Amino acid sequence: MASLPNILFLLSSIFFFFFFISISALNSASSFTSLEHTHFSPLRDFCNNRPYPEACFDSLKLSISLNIDTNLITYLLHTLQTAISEVENLTNLFLNIGGSNNDIIEKQRGTIQDCQELHQITLSSLQRISVSGIQAGDYRKLSDARTYLSAALTNKNTCLEGLDSASGPLKPVLVDSLISTYKHVSNSLSMLPKPVSRKKGRKNRRLLGFPKWISKKDRRILQSDDGDEYDPSQVIIVAADGNGNFSTISDAIKFAPVQSDDRIIIFVKRGLYKENVEIPRNKPNIVLIGDGREVTFITGSRSVGDGWTTYGSATLAVSGEGFLARDITIENTAGPEKHQAVALRVNADQSALYRCTINGYQDTLYVHSFRQFYRECDISGTIDYIFGNAAVIFQGCHIISRMPMLGQFTVLTAQSRDSSDEDTGISIQKCSIVATEDLKSAFNNKTVRSYLGRPWKVYSRTVILDSFIDGFIDQAGWIKWTNDDDEDTDSLYYGEYNNKGPGSATDNRVSWSGYHVMDDYDAYDFTVPNFINGDEWLDSTSFPYDDGV
Numbered sequence: 001m002a003s004l005p006n007i008l009f010l011l012s013s014i015f016f017f018f019f020f021i022s023i024s025a026l027n028s029a030s031s032f033t034s035l036e037h038t039h040f041s042p043l044r045d046f047c048n049n050r051p052y053p054e055a056c057f058d059s060l061k062l063s064i065s066l067n068i069d070t071n072l073i074t075y076l077l078h079t080l081q082t083a084i085s086e087v088e089n090l091t092n093l094f095l096n097i098g099g100s101n102n103d104i105i106e107k108q109r110g111t112i113q114d115c116q117e118l119h120q121i122t123l124s125s126l127q128r129i130s131v132s133g134i135q136a137g138d139y140r141k142l143s144d145a146r147t148y149l150s151a152a153l154t155n156k157n158t159c160l161e162g163l164d165s166a167s168g169p170l171k172p173v174l175v176d177s178l179i180s181t182y183k184h185v186s187n188s189l190s191m192l193p194k195p196v197s198r199k200k201g202r203k204n205r206r207l208l209g210f211p212k213w214i215s216k217k218d219r220r221i222l223q224s225d226d227g228d229e230y231d232p233s234q235v236i237i238v239a240a241d242g243n244g245n246f247s248t249i250s251d252a253i254k255f256a257p258v259q260s261d262d263r264i265i266i267f268v269k270r271g272l273y274k275e276n277v278e279i280p281r282n283k284p285n286i287v288l289i290g291d292g293r294e295v296t297f298i299t300g301s302r303s304v305g306d307g308w309t310t311y312g313s314a315t316l317a318v319s320g321e322g323f324l325a326r327d328i329t330i331e332n333t334a335g336p337e338k339h340q341a342v343a344l345r346v347n348a349d350q351s352a353l354y355r356c357t358i359n360g361y362q363d364t365l366y367v368h369s370f371r372q373f374y375r376e377c378d379i380s381g382t383i384d385y386i387f388g389n390a391a392v393i394f395q396g397c398h399i400i401s402r403m404p405m406l407g408q409f410t411v412l413t414a415q416s417r418d419s420s421d422e423d424t425g426i427s428i429q430k431c432s433i434v435a436t437e438d439l440k441s442a443f444n445n446k447t448v449r450s451y452l453g454r455p456w457k458v459y460s461r462t463v464i465l466d467s468f469i470d471g472f473i474d475q476a477g478w479i480k481w482t483n484d485d486d487e488d489t490d491s492l493y494y495g496e497y498n499n500k501g502p503g504s505a506t507d508n509r510v511s512w513s514g515y516h517v518m519d520d521y522d523a524y525d526f527t528v529p530n531f532i533n534g535d536e537w538l539d540s541t542s543f544p545y546d547d548g549v
Contacts, residue, residue: 051187051419051421052186055180055187060078060079073131076188079184080184080188083181083187083188084126087181090181091116091120091123094116110307110309114311115163118155118159118311121281126185128144129148134192142192145192147423149188149192150421150422151347151369153182153189153419154347154389156185157457159178160175163178192421194423235267236252237269239269240273244269248273249266249268253278253283256283258282264283265287266286266288266289268328269296270290270292271296272297273297276300276302276316278317279323280320281319284348285321287326288325288326296327297328297329297331298330299315301333302314302315304338305339310340311345311368313334313340313341314343314366315343316343316344318347322348322350323352324351324353324543325356328356330357332361332364338361340363341360342364343359343364343365344358344365347369347390351370352538353377354543356377357379359379361382362381362383367386367387367390368389369388370390371532372392372532373392373528375395378397378400379397379398379399380400380401380436381400382410384456385411386414386426387416387456388416391424392425394426395429395430399431401433401439409450409451410435411454413428414454415453416457417460418458419459426463430465432468432470433464433468434468435470451479452494453478454478455489459492460493461492461493461494463523464495464496465496465497465499465518468499468500469501469502469503471503475509477509478509490514492514494512494514497518498549524549528545528546528547535547
């Protein structure tokens with residue numbers, strides 16, 4: 001048996017051995033941490049300037065570890081690849097949930113369907129981004145990429161808004177997955193350089209014409225104002241009385257080919273079409289031409305009050321890019337008491353409407369995302385009746401505020417840009433902003449107030465240029481989203497330029513730092529060439545437009 005001194009000596013030796021090992025390990029870890037800090041320091045600095053620094057660092061540190069050539073394009077490429085992979089996983093998650101029998105309430109099931117569509121659009125958009133075009137400094141490719149990423153972030157917010165009013169055991173998982181996935185999308189957008197404004201100084205060149213690549217058939221059809229002249233072999237004809245190829249617009253859309261590179265012309269004869277029409281993302285280049293907005297009507301009555309999501313309530317919902325419409329009235333007849341009830345929702349890139357009427361009450365026109373253009377359209381409603389996060393221009397339109405319910409005020413716009421990186425906003429140019437007779441009387445009696453807009457999100461952006469503003473608009477012009485005195489109005493951008501009419505005076509407008517009385521240079525940033533890059537794609541529509549101020 002060992003003596004006590006020998007045992008104490010042995011224990012002391014073991015203690016000092018492990019003490020030495022621990023000190024060595026700490027020194028090694030400290031050296032490694034110092035090395036890691038030095039090695040990753042430039043990446044840390046880069047990612048600290050992104051909206052989500054940790055997500056940025058985690059997605060890029062492998063490329064640094066492998067000594068891959070690192071520059072902005074490399075960072076962007078890796079972040080985009082991460083974003084695409086994460087969105088694919090999220091899309092599959094929503095698809096699996098939508099097809100399962102788990103415990104989801106019906107309202108949430110409608111939200112799941114919205115989210116499925118939105119994330120598929122996001123995935124398609126991300127896959128279309130041309131990194132080589134961005135690397136070459138191609139202005140249009142850069143603009144396209146910024147448009148696609150901005151739309152993706154809008155899709156995320158729309159899905160989250162639907163989930164916010166839903167319930168069920170899977171809600172927390174879905175919300176966490178959404179927020180985590182789109183951090184990479186937001187970081188990607190922040191890495192893209194912002195294009196500079198082009199063609200400063202050009203003014204009021206009204207364009208009507210076609211590029212050489214537009215077919216003679218398309219030119220003839222798009223320029224014709226008489227439906228009787230259309231060749232039935234070249235046009236799908238819808239007639240409510242049965243004297244056409246189809247009696248409903250929805251059947252004509254179903255018949256239209258998938259992923260067509262050519263325009264699909266659908267002529268809708270005079271009549272009342274009581275249907276909810278959806279143009280999905282795999283049906284691009286659909287053109288709806290009516291007999292005239294006084295005689296061709298698409299009407300529906302879905303609403304949030306009846307259990308639909310705002311996104312899903314649209315009478316006409318457009319997700320197929322390149323959509324055009326002319327000489328048609330689109331309306332939601334749910335009424336003001338049903339709250340949000342969309343007449344037209346557009347989340348399709350390079351979409352344009354000409355000589356159309358869009359009628360509703362709350363949330364009439366959902367300019368959801370991408371680039372859009374409206375010319376000589378009549379748009380009516382009560383609260384937030386032009387809303388969303390597209391990059392959209394209205395030219396020569398008649399914007400009509402209607403009488404709201406008792407105790408409500410009226411608001412034209414609710415723009416939902418929530419990041420300074422997003423190239424989105426509402427530009428109202430050469431329009432007239434007026435009120436119905438009953439609303440004018442209410443204004444005169446001081447029972448209803450009316451405003452030009454309110455910020456749905458903190459970076460909300462809306463401008464009114466060269467327009468007529470009638471006297472029913474409150475002198476303050478704009479109003480906060482809530483009554484909270486601490487609501488942020490510094491990061492928004494509201495602007496007015498060269499407007500006329502009794503409601504156009506800017507002397508007593510809001511004193512927010514985000515409000516601007518604009519000059520020529522400011523206003524030109526919100527014109528067709530700069531804001532929606534429309535000086536190419538609009539030329540192919542036959543629709544007139546002005547490219548300056």
